[in-house]
Amino acid sequence: MKIGIIGAGAIGKAFAGHATRAGYDVVISNSRGPESLTDLVKEIGSGIKASTTAEAIHADVIFLAINWKQVPQVVDVPEQWKGKIVIDPTNAIAFPQFKPIDLGNRTSSEIIQELIPGARVVKAFNTLPAAILAANPNESNGKRVVFISGNDDEAKTVVKSIINKIGFAPIDLGLLSTGGRLQQFGEPLAALNLLKL
Ligand SMILES: NC(=O)c1ccc[n+]([C@@H]2O[C@H](COP(=O)([O-])OP(=O)(O)OC[C@H]3O[C@@H](n4cnc5c(N)ncnc54)[C@H](OP(=O)(O)O)[C@@H]3O)[C@@H](O)[C@H]2O)c1
Secondary structure: OEEEEEOOOHHHHHHHHHHHHOOOEEEEEOOOOHHHHHHHHHHHOOOEEEOOHHHHOOOOEEEEOOOHHHHHHHOOOHHHHOOOEEEEOOOOEEOOOOEEOOOOOOOHHHHHHHHOOOOEEEEEOOOOOHHHHHOOOEEOOEEEEEEEEEOOHHHHHHHHHHHHHOOOEEEEOOOOOOHHHHHOOOOOOOOOOOEEO
16 A cells, blocks of 8 residues: 655654554655655655655555645645545644634534545544654553544545554544544644553
């Protein structure tokens, strides 16, 4: 299974390390092009390749590690996302105030799902700070918990298998409208670091 990571900042890099160590075929992109990722790819090691964002979108599973305001630009050709499983770790945060953006009644992942209706969006990996996500998920004989939510059960099964394979413990919270809300920045699960024994 090929995983395309869009965004090579703190969260993209943390996930890339785990996915590569678990043996996935990973490509990673940023806004400045593959040449700017030479050092990062060297640091992570074999199993990962720097790519363009267009190439990352060709993967089976896409990990959308970009800031909220960049989402519309990155998903601006919805047909390219048809059938893709999209892992959404984004948080809708206003900077520099560092406050949740008011999205009305919808959750951030529902908004992304509406932008790419043919894709299957699974919200995951957004509640752990990047340094904790990057760390070894096995701690004190437990596995670090990753919350997920989504409207497509098959996509959630795939994402749960990825989470298990990279050493974390998935907890499925249900739909994007309900579970996704609990996961949002400013809501109860944000920054909660749990271990499943
Ligand atoms: N940091 C955390 O602790 C944390 C925790 C949980 C969730 N999150 C969420 O995860 C997401 C990523 O956060 P982060 O801290 O990793 O952000 P970050 O360090 O600022 O990295 C953002 C990445 O997105 C890339 N990017 C920007 N525009 C792009 C485009 N048009 N096409 C492709 N790549 C593009 C940037 O590339 P360039 O550098 O080339 O511009 C950069 O590699 C955010 O939504 C954040 O809210 C973050």
